[in-house]
Amino acid sequence: MIPELGQFALVLALGLALIQASLPLIGAAQGRDEWIALARPMAAGQFVFVAAAFLILTHAFTIDDFSVRYVAMHSNTALPFAYKVAAVWGGHEGSLLLWMLILAGWTLAVAAASRSLPEAYAARVIGVLGIVSVGILSFMLLTSNPFDRLLPAAVDGNDLNPLLQDPAFAIHPPMLYLGYVGFSVPFAFAVAALLTGSLDKRWARWTRPWTLGAWLFQTLGIALGSWWAYYELGWGGWWFWDPVENASFMPWLAGTALIHSLAVTDRRGIFKSWTILLAILAFSLSLLGTFIVRSGLLTSVHAFASDPERGLFILMLLMLITGGALVLYAMRAGRMEAEGGFKLVSREAFLLLNNILLVVATGLVLVGTLYPMVLDAAGYGTVSVGPPYFNTTFSIPMLPLVLLLGLGMHASWLGMRGETLVRKLVPAAIIAVLGGIVLTVVVSRGLDNVLTPIGIIAGLWVVIASFWDPIMRLVRRESRTVPLSRAQWGMIVAHAGVGLFVLGVTVTSAFTIESDQAMAPGDSASIAGFDFEFRGVREVEGPNYDAYEAEVAVRRNGSPVTLLAPQKRVYRVQRNPMTEAAIDPALRRDLFVALGEPLGGNAWSVRIQYRPMLRFVWLGALLMALGGLLAATDRRYRAEQRQAAEVTPGRLVGNTETA
Amino acid sequence: MISALRLPICIVAALFATTAFAIGPEEPFADPVLEAEYQALIHEVRCPMCQNQTIADSTAPIAADLRRELRELMGNGASRDEAARFLVERYGDFVLYRPPFQPTTWALWGAPILLSALGLLVFVRTVRARSAQPLDEELPPS
Numbered sequence: 001m002i003p004e005l006g007q008f009a010l011v012l013a014l015g016l017a018l019i020q021a022s023l024p025l026i027g028a029a030q031g032r033d034e035w036i037a038l039a040r041p042m043a044a045g046q047f048v049f050v051a052a053a054f055l056i057l058t059h060a061f062t063i064d065d066f067s068v069r070y071v072a073m074h075s076n077t078a079l080p081f082a083y084k085v086a087a088v089w090g091g092h093e094g095s096l097l098l099w100m101l102i103l104a105g106w107t108l109a110v111a112a113a114s115r116s117l118p119e120a121y122a123a124r125v126i127g128v129l130g131i132v133s134v135g136i137l138s139f140m141l142l143t144s145n146p147f148d149r150l151l152p153a154a155v156d157g158n159d160l161n162p163l164l165q166d167p168a169f170a171i172h173p174p175m176l177y178l179g180y181v182g183f184s185v186p187f188a189f190a191v192a193a194l195l196t197g198s199l200d201k202r203w204a205r206w207t208r209p210w211t212l213g214a215w216l217f218q219t220l221g222i223a224l225g226s227w228w229a230y231y232e233l234g235w236g237g238w239w240f241w242d243p244v245e246n247a248s249f250m251p252w253l254a255g256t257a258l259i260h261s262l263a264v265t266d267r268r269g270i271f272k273s274w275t276i277l278l279a280i281l282a283f284s285l286s287l288l289g290t291f292i293v294r295s296g297l298l299t300s301v302h303a304f305a306s307d308p309e310r311g312l313f314i315l316m317l318l319m320l321i322t323g324g325a326l327v328l329y330a331m332r333a334g335r336m337e338a339e340g341g342f343k344l345v346s347r348e349a350f351l352l353l354n355n356i357l358l359v360v361a362t363g364l365v366l367v368g369t370l371y372p373m374v375l376d377a378a379g380y381g382t383v384s385v386g387p388p389y390f391n392t393t394f395s396i397p398m399l400p401l402v403l404l405l406g407l408g409m410h411a412s413w414l415g416m417r418g419e420t421l422v423r424k425l426v427p428a429a430i431i432a433v434l435g436g437i438v439l440t441v442v443v444s445r446g447l448d449n450v451l452t453p454i455g456i457i458a459g460l461w462v463v464i465a466s467f468w469d470p471i472m473r474l475v476r477r478e479s480r481t482v483p484l485s486r487a488q489w490g491m492i493v494a495h496a497g498v499g500l501f502v503l504g505v506t507v508t509s510a511f512t513i514e515s516d517q518a519m520a521p522g523d524s525a526s527i528a529g530f531d532f533e534f535r536g537v538r539e540v541e542g543p544n545y546d547a548y549e550a551e552v553a554v555r556r557n558g559s560p561v562t563l564l565a566p567q568k569r570v571y572r573v574q575r576n577p578m579t580e581a582a583i584d585p586a587l588r589r590d591l592f593v594a595l596g597e598p599l600g601g602n603a604w605s606v607r608i609q610y611r612p613m614l615r616f617v618w619l620g621a622l623l624m625a626l627g628g629l630l631a632a633t634d635r636r637y638r639a640e641q642r643q644a645a646e647v648t649p650g651r652l653v654g655n656t657e658t659a
Numbered sequence: 660m661i662s663a664l665r666l667p668i669c670i671v672a673a674l675f676a677t678t679a680f681a682i683g684p685e686e687p688f689a690d691p692v693l694e695a696e697y698q699a700l701i702h703e704v705r706c707p708m709c710q711n712q713t714i715a716d717s718t719a720p721i722a723a724d725l726r727r728e729l730r731e732l733m734g735n736g737a738s739r740d741e742a743a744r745f746l747v748e749r750y751g752d753f754v755l756y757r758p759p760f761q762p763t764t765w766a767l768w769g770a771p772i773l774l775s776a777l778g779l780l781v782f783v784r785t786v787r788a789r790s791a792q793p794l795d796e797e798l799p800p801s
Binding site: 340364387 | 685703705711712713716717718751752753754755756757758759763764766767770771774775777778779781782785786789790791792793794
């Protein structure tokens, strides 16, 4: 009976979403205050019912209600409690429910925090979010109902995919979806502005914190996914250019571009139509990602063709939402662009270049991801587009982006003399080049790629250039100058994160040493100055799996470093073997040992890796997210919140800016 | 695997003196250049039976078989390209993570150049247009 209540809650939520998606929008167009006023209550009610459905599904998991098909497919009585909760989003239907819950949550947040916006405009934003809700809720109810019954009920469940039984996995999808779905907010702000017909100069300021919020969650979500893949998939890579990864990476790239173009629109009131287009693009790529992951297209084009119901539904949704927004854009965006000049050497020009390079990068990921699917669907055979393609082509936009970043941060708005800019940063560049050469010599073993020192220097350059202003303030003891704002610190920290990321990627991909060994008890292998002694394998028992656990003692110059215990697990229900790598993490290097197959006798195949500076990859991502948090919580946005809205959007607002 | 015997394996044999196995970790070529070529190749070959993995990463039996066959081919003097061609003949282009340059992939390999050129054009045109426009007299403070 309780699961039926969950389904009923979803139906009610759909009903409220239908009202939210229609009456406030019509009300805003016709000036009917009582319809405009419906937006917030509908958003709140929708959140309550979606949350209720989510709790009911979670409850079904925690009490092992195997009469619910979805629970029977993704859980088991022996599954540890925490994973029963995480199993709610371990499959298709529950993932969508989580997607929907997060959409309802963002909508509620917008409803609560939009009091300072003009009423009609806020109603339009919430109305547009309502349209997305209607799409996702009807998709769930028509094709992917998580509350479908299984009769007769299963005696025990099919268990959660062992790959997903992991703490990082438990929080990875919620983080990622907070980002993915969060881009619906700037999208709704953009479409609402298009509906209004013109763009208030404050529009960018309203949109910025929301975009930063979505972006920082997306950053964390992608980093968590990469970390999880590193230690859970068992072969030590951290990014595979897999279509699932690309699906989350594309909206991130477009979102990064959006953050930067919003800065120009906020500050100068120009690039308006471009910013709006990016907001549409970022969310459309989120929907495209959902389509790629959820349609079955990934397994193969043929799996999609044999069961096209779900895929076609999302494709239609994607075309309706994106197509509708683009038609509106084509009709309205033309008259929005404002005049405003800038010189070749100016903050604006650098940010323009940032946007172009990021969009080119997005385009490359898009082409590489979709190409095999399109080619196959068109009957021209199958190809695989993998790391060799992406690594080669991606550096074309990325290397200039990273090198120019250090300059762009220090360029003045409107324009400045190029000479002034260069002279300011010559010391930073010299330090980066010298430091890069030293670091290359220290970490290198047989350098064979000219891109390696360039990458190292580029990474250092970005870190140093990011912190150049605060460093110079310290050096010159300038205490009387205005302190850096939180937004400025956010920019510094996030960009330093980019530098650390580049450094980590370059060093770890150039100098990783991996070796597959056959080891019997007592055997030793020496890699990168570390001695790995294989002491044997014993059987251990987990709550829902059996495992072989190896003991590998690591020494350096005779003194012990660590004791690693990689496992080979077989989960009792699904029976597929899983590799649990053992890792000794450190900022300077990771030591990674994975247990392979038994080779007869007492011997096992063992994969050993030495990965220098791998942690910098995730440290960089963390700093980017932290920078986003600092920028999103800057005082000027909160001041904006308190400021009552007196001017309706539609009139061009003059200099009403507060500091 | 007769050809394994043909490999110059004296060094390798010493390394594995205590652990001689039918399958498992492979004995590297004595020639480091050849070994590097081989490693580069297996890191670009897709395991035909796996979800999305190279044969270097995969622990599936077919990946081990393919690694052994490629090692044999290259040990017998086949170049990296020849070894790759052998795989394509058996499994199709699908097996290579680096798509071959051919009419069906012209658009794929042309995309980076086209997109970059387009981006550069947009940049030049926008900056030219904007630098002709008047600068705002009063730029609000941040």
